[in-house]
Amino acid sequence: MSRKRISFRTELPLLVWLVVVWGALWRDFSPGNLVFGALIAVVVARIFYLPPVELSGRFNVLRAIPFAAVFLGKVVAASFQVMYLAVFRGPTVTNAVVAVPLRSHSDLMVTATGHVISLIPGSLVVEVDRSTSTLYIHGLNVRNDVDTAKLRKEVQDTEASLIRIMGTRAEMDALRAEGWPATRGAGS
Amino acid sequence: MTPNATGVDAVIDVVTAVLLIAGALMSLGAAIGLLRFPDLMSRMHAATKPQVLGLFLVLAAIGLQMREWWVWPILAVAWIFQLLTVPVSAHMVGRAGYRTKHLHPELLSTDELEAVVLRAAGQRAAEKAQEAESAMPHTGKARNGGNARNGGNGGNARNGGPSA
Amino acid sequence: MKDIVLIVTAVILSLAAAGAIYRIAVGPSLLDRVLASDVLLAILGAALAIDMAVNRHLNNLVLLVALTLIGFVGSVTVARFVADRRGQVNDS
Incomplete structure (x- = not known):
C-alpha cells in the first residue's frame, strides 16, 4: 500500500475534533478520559486512513470570531426569511439558479463556502463544478437581475471572508490584487 | 424547570420557555414551508434553514437549564454535527x-445551469463518463447520459467524510 | 410554567408534524417525501430536546445526534438512488 505520510500538523485538527467528540459522547471532560480519547483518536486515524483535508496552515482567529457572529446572525435571518416567504408569498415565490465562479480552487475552500452559503438566507448549492470551481446556487425569491447580482456578490463576499480566515497566501494575494481593502469586515 | 422559581431561577426559566417555544415555532415554520412552497427546491430551503436554528435554540435552552459548564461542549458538538x-x-x-x-x-x-448542461451534454459526456467510471465503478456506467457531469460529490465526500 | 411550556410546544410540534406527514402522504415525488420525513425527524429531535430541557437531563442527547445522522444518511442514500435510477431510464 502506498500511503502518503501525513504530517502531524495536518492531522491535528482532525485529532482535536475526535477527542472533543469522544469527551462529548462520554459526557466526561476529565484529563484521564481525554488522554485515553487522544490515544484512540491517533489509533483510529492510523488504521482508518482517509485522504487528508489540505488545510492552508493559517487560521486567523481575530477574523473568525466576527465571522462566526455574523454567520449566526445570518442563520437566524435565514429562518425568518423562509418563514416570512412561506406564510406571505407561498406558491407565488420566484427562484433562480445562478452560476457563481469562485476564486479559490482548493476543495476545502469550495466546500466551506458551499456549507456557509447553504445556511445563510435564500441560497442553496445545487451543483458544483470542481474543474472550474463554480457553484450553481439556487436562490429563493430571486426575481430579477438585481437580485441575481446581489446573490452573486453575497457568495463571493462569503468566500472572500473565508479566504481571509483560512485561505492560503496565494489566495490572499489574489484577493488583494482584486482591490479588497484588508480592513473590510467579515461577511460584509 | 424549577417549580415556584424566584430571582435568577425565574429569569432563566422565562428565557428557557421563550427559547423552547421559538424552537418549536421553527419546526412549524419548516412545515408551513413544506406545505406552501410550489416546488422541491423552495421546499428544500424551508426544510433546512429553520431546522438548524430550531435545534440551536432548543440546545441553548438545555444549556441554560443544566447549569454545568461541561454541557456546553456536548451541545456544541451536537449542533456542529x-x-x-x-x-x-x-x-x-x-x-x-x-x-x-x-x-x-x-x-x-x-x-x-441549464445552458451549461446543454453545452456539456454533447462535448463532455464521453470524458466525464470515463472520469465517473474511474471514481465510482458501479455508478459510472448508469449515468453516461447528458446528466453525468462532474458533480460536487467528490469534494463533499472527501471533505465532509472525515469529520461528519 | 413548566406545564404551559410543555402544552404550547406540544401543540406547535403536533401541528408541524401533521404538516410534514401530510407532505409525506401527498408529496408528488419521492424526493419531496424524503425531504418531509427529514423534517419529521427534526421535529422528533426537537421534542426529545424539549423534554431534556424541561426535565433537566441529558439522556436523549446521543439519540438526538443519532437522529441527525440517520436523517443525513437516509436522504443522501435516497438522493443517490433516485439520480441513478432516473439516469438509466433516460439512457434507454
Missing part, C-alpha cells in the same frame, strides 16, 4: 432533484 450534515444532504437532494427535472422552469427567473 447538524451544521455539517444539513447542507450536504440538502445539496444531494437538490442535485438529484435538478437532474431528475423536478424544477419548474416557469418559477425560475434565470437558470444559468
